[in-house]
Amino acid sequence: MRPFVKHGYLRYRANGRTVYMGLFGTPTWNVSERIWGYRSIAKTIMDMRKIGSSADLGVGYKGKLDGSGRVNAQLMFGNGSGQSPEVDNGKKVYSLLHLRPTDVVEATVYLDWEDKPDGRDRITFAAMLGTSVEKLRFGIEGFVRNNRGTQSGDDVQLRGVSAFGAVNLKPRVDVFGRLDFFDPDRSEEHDEEYMIIGGVDVAPARNIHIMPNVMATIYASSDAVTEVVPRMTVSYKF
Numbered sequence: 001m002r003p004f005v006k007h008g009y010l011r012y013r014a015n016g017r018t019v020y021m022g023l024f025g026t027p028t029w030n031v032s033e034r035i036w037g038y039r040s041i042a043k044t045i046m047d048m049r050k051i052g053s054s055a056d057l058g059v060g061y062k063g064k065l066d067g068s069g070r071v072n073a074q075l076m077f078g079n080g081s082g083q084s085p086e087v088d089n090g091k092k093v094y095s096l097l098h099l100r101p102t103d104v105v106e107a108t109v110y111l112d113w114e115d116k117p118d119g120r121d122r123i124t125f126a127a128m129l130g131t132s133v134e135k136l137r138f139g140i141e142g143f144v145r146n147n148r149g150t151q152s153g154d155d156v157q158l159r160g161v162s163a164f165g166a167v168n169l170k171p172r173v174d175v176f177g178r179l180d181f182f183d184p185d186r187s188e189e190h191d192e193e194y195m196i197i198g199g200v201d202v203a204p205a206r207n208i209h210i211m212p213n214v215m216a217t218i219y220a221s222s223d224a225v226t227e228v229v230p231r232m233t234v235s236y237k238f
Helices: 030-036
Strands: 008-014 017-025 055-064 071-078 092-099 105-114 122-132 136-147 156-170 173-183 193-205 208-219 227-236
Touching: 030 105, 030 122, 030 136, 030 156, 055 092
Parallel strands: none
Antiparallel strands: 008 017, 017 055, 055 071, 071 092, 092 105, 105 122, 122 136, 136 156, 156 173, 173 193, 193 208, 208 227
């Protein structure tokens, strides 16, 4: 067993604005993960496909840009190595614009740039639109990442789209679903993947969730076999 630090930072908060220094959460998918709401079932598409990391070592700002909190921003300057040791001199810049035009609708626009050795920079763009009302939660998120000068010498573009949601049927019973599209290399043909998740969330007691669900992965390649995995997920928040 090897201990590691997940988060460890200094924080200063005032008037709805926060400045961080240390190892803290990145803005890459923190909003979309909240709207999806089922981290115990599956990571968000950008987290699952390792498009970034949930935390990084650096300095950052998070807060509202207007008095009402309808326009918010997150900025971060970090190592780019996540919770792993630093391996090069390159750094990573993160930025997120978070809009709340109404009380039930929110949207994000995300951009990051990572400096890598030998001109192998990485640039990621993502956007998300979500809504949360009394008995319905829904969101759609998409991303594009360009990896310049990979080991093969060519630029590689990764892209993906995820649509997810949940509906409350009756007290303590919800139905959730998700559909993902992922293309690991736009220049290659028949390498796309589709992932489908569906399940029921039963909460017999506060903070306890019993969730029978099914995850299916469909591959565009004719040589690959569709994977269907029935699962029983139990989540307890404490």
